[in-house]
Amino acid sequence: MYVTISNEHKDQAFYEQTTETISHLRPIRAACGKHVFREGDKVDRIYVVVSGAVRLTRLLEDGRRQIIAFGFPGDMVGFPSHGRHHTDCEALTTVQLEPYRFSSLENGTGDPVLHKAFVQAALREIAAMQDHFVMLGRKSATEKVASFLETMAQRLGEPVGNYRQISLSMSRADIADFLGLTTETVSRTISLFRKRQVIALYGAHTVVVLRPDALHAIANRDRG
Amino acid sequence: MYVTISNEHKDQAFYEQTTETISHLRPIRAACGKHVFREGDKVDRIYVVVSGAVRLTRLLEDGRRQIIAFGFPGDMVGFPSHGRHHTDCEALTTVQLEPYRFSSLENGTGDPVLHKAFVQAALREIAAMQDHFVMLGRKSATEKVASFLETMAQRLGEPVGNYRQISLSMSRADIADFLGLTTETVSRTISLFRKRQVIALYGAHTVVVLRPDALHAIANRDRG
DNA sequence: CGCGGGGTTGAGCGCCATCAATTGGAGTGG
DNA sequence: CCACTCCAATTGATGGCGCTCAACCCCGCG
Numbered sequence: 001m002y003v004t005i006s007n008e009h010k011d012q013a014f015y016e017q018t019t020e021t022i023s024h025l026r027p028i029r030a031a032c033g034k035h036v037f038r039e040g041d042k043v044d045r046i047y048v049v050v051s052g053a054v055r056l057t058r059l060l061e062d063g064r065r066q067i068i069a070f071g072f073p074g075d076m077v078g079f080p081s082h083g084r085h086h087t088d089c090e091a092l093t094t095v096q097l098e099p100y101r102f103s104s105l106e107n108g109t110g111d112p113v114l115h116k117a118f119v120q121a122a123l124r125e126i127a128a129m130q131d132h133f134v135m136l137g138r139k140s141a142t143e144k145v146a147s148f149l150e151t152m153a154q155r156l157g158e159p160v161g162n163y164r165q166i167s168l169s170m171s172r173a174d175i176a177d178f179l180g181l182t183t184e185t186v187s188r189t190i191s192l193f194r195k196r197q198v199i200a201l202y203g204a205h206t207v208v209v210l211r212p213d214a215l216h217a218i219a220n221r222d223r224g
Numbered sequence: 225m226y227v228t229i230s231n232e233h234k235d236q237a238f239y240e241q242t243t244e245t246i247s248h249l250r251p252i253r254a255a256c257g258k259h260v261f262r263e264g265d266k267v268d269r270i271y272v273v274v275s276g277a278v279r280l281t282r283l284l285e286d287g288r289r290q291i292i293a294f295g296f297p298g299d300m301v302g303f304p305s306h307g308r309h310h311t312d313c314e315a316l317t318t319v320q321l322e323p324y325r326f327s328s329l330e331n332g333t334g335d336p337v338l339h340k341a342f343v344q345a346a347l348r349e350i351a352a353m354q355d356h357f358v359m360l361g362r363k364s365a366t367e368k369v370a371s372f373l374e375t376m377a378q379r380l381g382e383p384v385g386n387y388r389q390i391s392l393s394m395s396r397a398d399i400a401d402f403l404g405l406t407t408e409t410v411s412r413t414i415s416l417f418r419k420r421q422v423i424a425l426y427g428a429h430t431v432v433v434l435r436p437d438a439l440h441a442i443a444n445r446d447r448g
Numbered sequence: 449c450g451c452g453g454g455g456t457t458g459a460g461c462g463c464c465a466t467c468a469a470t471t472g473g474a475g476t477g478g
Numbered sequence: 479c480c481a482c483t484c485c486a487a488t489t490g491a492t493g494g495c496g497c498t499c500a501a502c503c504c505c506g507c508g
Binding site for chain 4: 171172173183184186187188190191204
């Protein structure tokens with residue numbers, strides 16, 4: 001998942017299209033905190049998240065970390081580069097994944113419907129990453145956090161009364177490493193939104209969006 | 225082009241593989257400053273840069289700009305999202321482009337060799353963008369500029385005496401919008417490298433890398 | 449020679465990182 | 479049920495990197 005307002009989240013379509021075929025393998029599970037794969041691993045299958053959440057990360061030698069993306073149900077993860085994984089993939093919660101043999105996807109020898117869905121997923125991935133560039137390169141801390149919460153609400157929010165509620169499966173540090181900020185800044189910014197009554201918190205991981213319009217305005221216009 | 229040290233730049237392979245087939249259309253030209261395509265345009269063909277350079281950009285409503293990538297000879301540009309272009313593409317110099325019908329690439333009905341090359345190009349694009357995330361999100365201004373110059377030298381540098389020389393086809397503002405900085409910061413950082421004799425300048429657009437090792441060290445380790 | 453646009457350099461400040469202390473909440477054992 | 483532990487999250491204080499605003503330089507061009 002990338003922070004993209006116009007995300008129609010079509011990977012779900014991939015999952016729905018293909019679960020009826022015989023091309024997929026048996027679902028796998030990973031417990032919270034476990035690796036699904038690591039950078040450098042040979043890629044023989046790629047995955048569609050069925051339930052739970054994962055994070056894709058890259059590390060610098062000195063310990064700095066960048067979270068490339070979060071994977072939520074419907075997302076495809078594990079696109080290879082030169083036949084190898086290019087990020088680590090860790091489970092944020094207990095997670096269920098649907099594996100697909102990569103070789104058949106790559107060279108088109110398998111199910112053509114599956115193959116086309118794979119190509120479409122890769123193209124959507126590119127477009128979503130392009131949008132994420134704008135956020136990393138050109139948005140302020142408040143804009144980043146607001147964009148993140150807005151996207152999460154659209155993608156994973158559940159109606160509660162008149163509002164939408166989000167259950168964040170990742171830590172503040174994860175959010176920070178995704179947005180190119182520090183945990184302190186993320187925490188401060190979320191506190192600010194709470195004080196302004198844009199959101200409400202029940203514990204650190206449950207967010208209720210009280211004023212989606214205000215959140216949207218902050219996500220796009222604010223520069224401070 | 226993204227700033228990736230380990231970039232083996234295999235898109236050249238695509239170009240070489242496919243120029244002998246009959247699948248490609250007649251090359252097109254665009255003069256410096258002209259648009260090759262615009263965000264929102266319907267995608268019926270995608271392009272491989274033959275000569276010259278282009279920039280791929282996205283804009284925010286308030287005028288902030290992010291350059292998604294530069295396209296140099298061998299690079300494939302124009303990956304669509306939902307059938308439409310997702311960035312603007314402008315010529316930085318007079319540029320020659322080799323167009324390919326996208327429909328045949330997408331659904332695999334055309335040349336299978338071409339199709340596989342297209343899928344590989346998309347996967348490389350994803351991997352390169354992942355690396356670029358780390359730079360946008362986690363590197364300091366000096367690291368960014370040093371990484372940029374290093375990559376440009378590897379990609380486009382020509383041996384001059386014992387050194388490698390780069391001809392930058394983009395302005396300082398373009399570099400800034402690519403790295404998520406301002407023109408002033410880019411200019412100051414380049415001046416700093418010149419003062420430290422890591423590089424030399426002949427005019428604003430010709431750079432000679434005097435100490436590649438120092439440049440590499442700054443690109444990866446420095447945090448100030 | 450005047451003009452204009454890109455590039456460079458300077459001064460000052462603000463956003464966000466850094467360092468540090470405190471709070472809170474989940475899990476554990478008595 | 480409470481005390482204790484541990485780590486995530488919050489909050490505070492301070493400083494610095496990079497942005498902002500502004501002046502100046504350089505150079506191509508009419």
